[in-house]
Structures are given as structure tokens and as C-alpha cells.
Amino acid sequence: MLRNDKAGFGWVTIILHWTIAAIILALLALGFIMRRVPIDPVLQFSLYQWHKSLGFTALGLAVVRALWHVVELHPKPPEGLSPLEQSAGSVTHIVLMGLALAVPLAGWAVASTSTLNIPSFYFNWVVIPHLPMAKSAPAENLWTLVHMTLAYLLLAFVTLHVLAALYHHFARRDDVLVRMLPTGSRRHKRSQTAGANPVIAGRKKP
Amino acid sequence: MTLRLQPSPRAVALALLAAMSVSPSLAVGAAPNLADAAGNYGITSASRIHFTVAQAGGGGIAGDFGKFSGSFRIDRNDVDHSTVEFTLYPESVKTGGKRTEDFLKSSAVFDTANYSTVTFRSTNVKQTGPATAAVEGTLTARGTSRKERFSVTLLDWNRGSIAFNIRGNIHRSPYGMDVGTPIYSNVVEFDMNIKGQRR
Numbered sequence: 001m002l003r004n005d006k007a008g009f010g011w012v013t014i015i016l017h018w019t020i021a022a023i024i025l026a027l028l029a030l031g032f033i034m035r036r037v038p039i040d041p042v043l044q045f046s047l048y049q050w051h052k053s054l055g056f057t058a059l060g061l062a063v064v065r066a067l068w069h070v071v072e073l074h075p076k077p078p079e080g081l082s083p084l085e086q087s088a089g090s091v092t093h094i095v096l097m098g099l100a101l102a103v104p105l106a107g108w109a110v111a112s113t114s115t116l117n118i119p120s121f122y123f124n125w126v127v128i129p130h131l132p133m134a135k136s137a138p139a140e141n142l143w144t145l146v147h148m149t150l151a152y153l154l155l156a157f158v159t160l161h162v163l164a165a166l167y168h169h170f171a172r173r174d175d176v177l178v179r180m181l182p183t184g185s186r187r188h189k190r191s192q193t194a195g196a197n198p199v200i201a202g203r204k205k206p
Numbered sequence: 207m208t209l210r211l212q213p214s215p216r217a218v219a220l221a222l223l224a225a226m227s228v229s230p231s232l233a234v235g236a237a238p239n240l241a242d243a244a245g246n247y248g249i250t251s252a253s254r255i256h257f258t259v260a261q262a263g264g265g266g267i268a269g270d271f272g273k274f275s276g277s278f279r280i281d282r283n284d285v286d287h288s289t290v291e292f293t294l295y296p297e298s299v300k301t302g303g304k305r306t307e308d309f310l311k312s313s314a315v316f317d318t319a320n321y322s323t324v325t326f327r328s329t330n331v332k333q334t335g336p337a338t339a340a341v342e343g344t345l346t347a348r349g350t351s352r353k354e355r356f357s358v359t360l361l362d363w364n365r366g367s368i369a370f371n372i373r374g375n376i377h378r379s380p381y382g383m384d385v386g387t388p389i390y391s392n393v394v395e396f397d398m399n400i401k402g403q404r405r
């Protein structure tokens with residue numbers, strides 16, 4: 001099923017989540033490599049351009065996800081979580097969603113204020129205009145700092161988020177990770193008809 | 207973007223070279239004729255070697271090369287036998303931005319550490335009008351030599367000096383300078399004002 005329901009995530013949420021996750025991890029690696037690793041300048045130039053194109057893709061998907069999050073129903077928190085754990089989870093998710101918007105916007109500001117004035121030629125297909133911001137070295141430096149800081153903050157939250165997911169799956173052996181997996185979506189559908197969740201049912205409680 | 211080469215600078219671009227050409231041709235009628243301009247000339251530093259590279263969405267990179275040298279000879283009997291040779295030092299490229307200039311000098315574009323000059327040597331000159339000519343020659347940049355063509359317009363001359371406008375569009379990719387395409391055009395447009403001093 002496409003939509004979420006009280007019992008779990010639908011395909012739209014799941015596909016958005018994993019597509020955005022993959023793109024963001026790629027962008028973090030790409031950003032680090034292009035800026036911090038000594039590489040050939042020709043390669044460096046094209047990595048910057050790929051970074052911008054992929055970054056705009058991440059921004060577009062993050063906007064869709066944020067809207068989807070607002071209009072879509074939220075599944076019940078997995079069973080067995082304390083209220084503190086539940087709110088830690090939702091706060092982390094809100095922060096992740098916010099940073100997934102803020103980081104690429106700040107990147108766009110870097111490209112827009114840069115005195116190099118390099119066009120953002122989205123996958124060599126259409127030019128995405130610069131934001132209406134004045135170009136100057138101080139503005140570019142500031143936005144570079146903002147973009148970098150937010151990007152590594154995002155990395156920190158993603159790390160926390162992934163560790164939490166792995167902890168739930170392997171230590172707590174609950175449903176938190178599984179229900180975000182494509183298999184989780186299928187299972188939750190079946191489990192609704194069956195009236196029980198086989199994923200959980202089959203597991204030993206800790 | 208603050209580090210290193212930056213991304214690239216826009217740089218990308220490129221440039222290539224310049225070339226020159228010259229030719230004499232001259233004006234007709236009441237104007238002085240070819241014989242008046244015939245002779246040997248050295249290219250003076252008052253010349254301007256200007257180039258632009260268009261970019262996607264409009265605008266582009268524009269710059270000048272500050273250091274160059276060259277000479278030309280306008281043949282007294284037959285303009286078509288005139289010759290020119292020109293050398294450009296790409297480390298003198300100026301675009302108004304250090305990051306862009308550094309990128310142009312880097313291994314991404316001119317690779318000035320390994321190739322300190324760009325040269326042009328004419329192989330064929332053809333007068334195309336009273337004051338115009340087409341100059342064909344061998345352009346060598348980054349170790350690659352290719353035939354290129356420039357069009358020359360005689361602007362002015364007197365007993366001691368001569369001035370031409372020279373234009374040519376050079377594709378940079380054959381010279382291994384295609385970095386930044388297609389954001390930055392593959393074509394470098396040269397618009398040069400060459401001043402010669404009679405020797």
C-alpha cells in the first residue's frame with residue numbers, strides 16, 4: 001500500500017526515506033572528498049557540479065517528504081517504547097527533516113553568493129538560477145561555513161539515527177527498523193489481515 | 207568556497223590561445239596600399255589579447271593575456287605570402303579573479319608548470335578584402351598542434367606602426383582543455399587588438 005496507516009509505513013514514505021537517505025549519504029561523502037581530499041582539479045570541478053545537481057535533487061525530495069509528513073498519517077509508535085524514547089525518536093526525525101531542507105538551501109546560497117558565479121547546470125540539462133543574493137567573498141565564506149556546519153551536524157544526527165535503528169533491531173529486537181523496510185510494508189499488510197505481526201511474533205522478546 | 211582551487215572555477219575555460227595573424231591587406235583606392243604597410247613588424251605590449259568563454263544561462267568568463275611576443279612580415283609583392291608568429295605565456299592570464307586564474311593555470315587547463323607557452327605560426331594567408339585577410343596556421347597548446355584560422359582586419363597604420371583587429375573561435379577540447387563543458391562553452395572567442403612596430 002502506498003499510504004501509511006496506523007500500523008505502519010506505506011510505500012511512499014518508505015521509498016522517499018531510502019532514496020533521500022542514499023542521496024544524502026552520497027552527498028556527504030562527495031562534499032568531503034571534493035573539498036578535503038587532494039584530487040585532480042578536473043575531477044574536482046566535475047564533482048562540485050555533480051554535488052550541486054544531486055544536492056538539488058535531495059532538496060526537491062526533502063520538500064516532498066516534509067509536505068508528505070505534514071499531510072500523511074503517522075503510524076503508531078512501535079510497541080514497547082517509553083514516552084521518552086518516543087519523543088527522542090520524533091525529535092530526531094523532525095531535526096533530520098529540517099536539516100535535509102536547510103543543508104541544501106545553504107549549499108544553494110554558497111553557489112549563489114560565490115564570486116566564481118558558476119551556473120548550476122542541473123545534470124547538464126537546465127540551469128537552476130542562483131538565489132537573489134549579492135555575490136561577495138564574505139557572503140560566500142559565511143554560507144560555506146553554514147553549509148559545512150549544518151552538513152556535518154546532519155551527519156551527526158544521521159549517525160545517531162542509524163545507531164538507534166540498529167540498536168532497536170539487534171538489541172531490542174523490536175519492529176522499529178523492520179517497519180521502515182520494504183519487507184516491513186508487505187508484512188504489515190499481511191499482518192493486518194492475519195491480525196498479528198509475524199515479524200514480531202516470530203522473535204524472542206529480550 | 208574557500209579552499210584551493212576551488213571548484214573550479216569557472217574557470218574553466220579556457221583559453222587557448224591566441225594567435226595572431228596578420229595580414230596585410232589593405233585598403234584601396236585613396237587609402238594607402240599594401241606596399242605602404244609591407245615590412246617587418248614586432249608585436250608590441252600595447253596589444254590586447256582578449257578572450258571570452260560563454261556559460262550556460264548567459265554571461266561567461268572574459269580575460270586577457272598580459273604577456274606575449276611575436277612578429278609578422280607583410281609581403282611587399284604578395285600579401286598572401288605574409289607570415290606571422292606569436293607566442294603567448296598563459297601564466298599571464300587575467301580574469302579579475304585569482305581563483306579563476308589559478309584554475310586556468312593549473313593542470314586542468316593550461317598546465318603552465320609543464321607548458322609555459324602557447325604558440326601560433328601561420329601556414330597560409332589569404333587576403334579576403336581590401337582591409338581583411340584570413341590567416342591559417344598551427345596553434346600549439348598543451349603539447350597539441352592543430353590548424354586554426356583567424357580573421358584579420360587592418361585598422362590603422364602609419365610609417366612606423368600598424369594595428370589590426372584579429373578574431374577567431376578556438377575549440378578547447380582538442381587541446382585537452384575541455385574541463386567545465388558544457389557549463390562553459392567549448393569555444394573560446396578571441397578578440398585581439400594587435401599593435402605592430404616596424405623593425
Ligand code: HEM
Binds near residue numbers: 093175178179
Ligand atoms: C542510512 C541509514 C538509515 C537507516 C538505517 C534509517 C532507519 C530508519 C528507520 C528504521 C526509521 C523508522 C523509525 C520508525 O519505525 O518509526 C526511520 C525513519 C526516519 N528516518 Fe531514517 N534511516 C537512515 C537514514 C536516514 C537519513 C539520511 C535521513 C534524513 C535525512 C533519515 C530520516 C528519517 C526520518 C525523517 C524518519 C521518520 C519518517 C516518518 O516518520 O515519516 N533517515 N529511519
Ligand code: HEM
Binds near residue numbers: 051
Ligand atoms: C542534502 C544536501 C547536501 C549535503 C548533505 C551536502 C554536503 C556537503 C558537504 C559535506 C560539503 C563539504 C563541507 C566541507 O567539508 O567543507 C559540501 C560542500 C559544498 N556544497 Fe553541499 N551538500 C548538499 C547540498 C548542496 C547543494 C544543493 C549545493 C548547491 C547548489 C551545494 C553546494 C556545495 C558547495 C558549493 C560546497 C563547497 C563549498 C566550498 O568549497 O567552499 N551542496 N556539501
